Amino acid sequence: MSRIDVHKTYKLYIGGKFPRTESGRYYPLNDKKGNFIANMCLSSRKDFRNAVVIARKAQSSWAGATALNRGQILYRIAEMLEGRRVQFIAEIMKEGATKKEAETEVDASIDRLVYYAGWSDKYQQVFSAVNPVASSHFNFSNLEPMGVVAIMAPEEQGLLGLVSVVAPAIVGGNTVIILASETNPLSAISFAEVLNSSDVPGGVVNILTGNVNELHTHMASHMDVNAVIYCGKDENVISEINALASENLKRTILHKKSDWASNVCESPYFIEKTQEVKTTWHPTKV
């Protein structure tokens, strides 16, 4: 008798656990030839709401961890990903990429994590300043994480795109809720398994799968979300996000690129995008 394959159930990643969507809905994922690959959770606004509560709880202690520690954890993610390189390449190929494309994407993802791990205790020095002022004050500016960041990941390059927007947000002390690519979601959920074995505290990174058009209004309007990142080109979605985000002065960050492999997709300015500048006036010579 031939052996029956054991297929993986792709679930969500919320608060360090792998729950199914509370809605019980799913969508089938097919490869380019139309062959069935897996059923993916079709997350609801309530999954997002639950994830925000958990991300909020996790935020202060994550931001309170030392920069060195956050860097170590990012490096640890890279190590774990390296160890499962073959699995990720196979998964990305299932979604239609060639072997070469898949290898390039996984390698670039690992390198990008190492890149941001290195920046963990350096970006503060680049973006902070002692400011000249015309009064008897010692005036200085430094960065603080914005808090909870909702991310709609790029549709292309399910792994590299996701890593490229998540790593700079978390290295700066934010916690994130990501809606993974709808058409390339496999490696996003497998990446959650990597996170789960890399000392990333539960709740710091939460990953949902589903449909952008269903969730973007909720991600943009949630009052307890401090910044929203949208990676895509749909002008209607962009204008709705901008309008809703203005209600609680959420920062909106838009990425319209479609190739995340290039060097311009890694820079300390990606970290700075989800940071708030705090300027302090300290009286002197009194």
Added chain:
Amino acid sequence: MIPNLDNLPTYDTVGVNERINRFKSRSIKKGAKVVGLKLALSMIDLTTLEGKDTRGKVEQLCYKAMHPHDTLKDIPTVAAICVYPTYVGVAKKALEGSRIQVASVATAFPSGNSPLQVKLDDTRFAVAQGADEIDMVISRGEFLSGNYQYVFDEIAAVKEACGKAHLKVILETGELDTLDNVRKASEIAMYAGADFIKTSTGKIQPAATMEVTYVMFDAIKDFYLKTGKMIGMKPAGGISTSKIALQYLVMLNEVLGEKWMNKDYFRFGASSLANDVLMQLVKAETGRYQSANYFSKD
């Protein structure tokens, strides 16, 4: 007189859980949810019972009780403020002109391990300061050693010391171990003169659970059928979200019925529940999930 405790019904945990899972499965949405949330808000005993309480904290809590969230129209105030006896005077003054009651814990809360005379003095002091309601604790040690008469007499004596103030009797179910004990303690408290029975002090885990609340509802129902007297119920501790509060209200409605669905016969002892209810009400009005940053701390 102390009731006969030999013929009380006994409770099977599996059966009780089955029943509770059904209450939890009721779907309450939209308009019904808003009505339920407002009802829950009106039943809250906004509570601060900490060693670090100050006059300022109590005054702030009283302000919160009177003005839960001023940008929301048509919402009720909470039912009462619950404080230690030393802050009853402060609360009474801060709440002047409102219809919010002042409840005070008494009788050597939370352990209850003091001589009866001390407990009675504690109670009389709180009443003299103007407390409308007294939350007493039973002597769990005496109860667990089978000295039911002692527990009964103590409650009766405190009831007398309360005068016109309403008496809530805290069973501290987290220390009573079994549901049958909860039922027994409920009987003793009701026959001894309690106006309300209450699950917990909030200082012991587990605090209020739906299981013990169900058993206490059951006791209240039987007492009503026997004597015609309606006793109130107050689960306290651990009820921090609107979702859980609505599940309690479903259970209240289905076990005791509509007559109990008001603040005269049902209260939530809670501190963080009020803000969660308010956040849900604003969500219902605006369609936006809310952040605690935009609600006053309590």
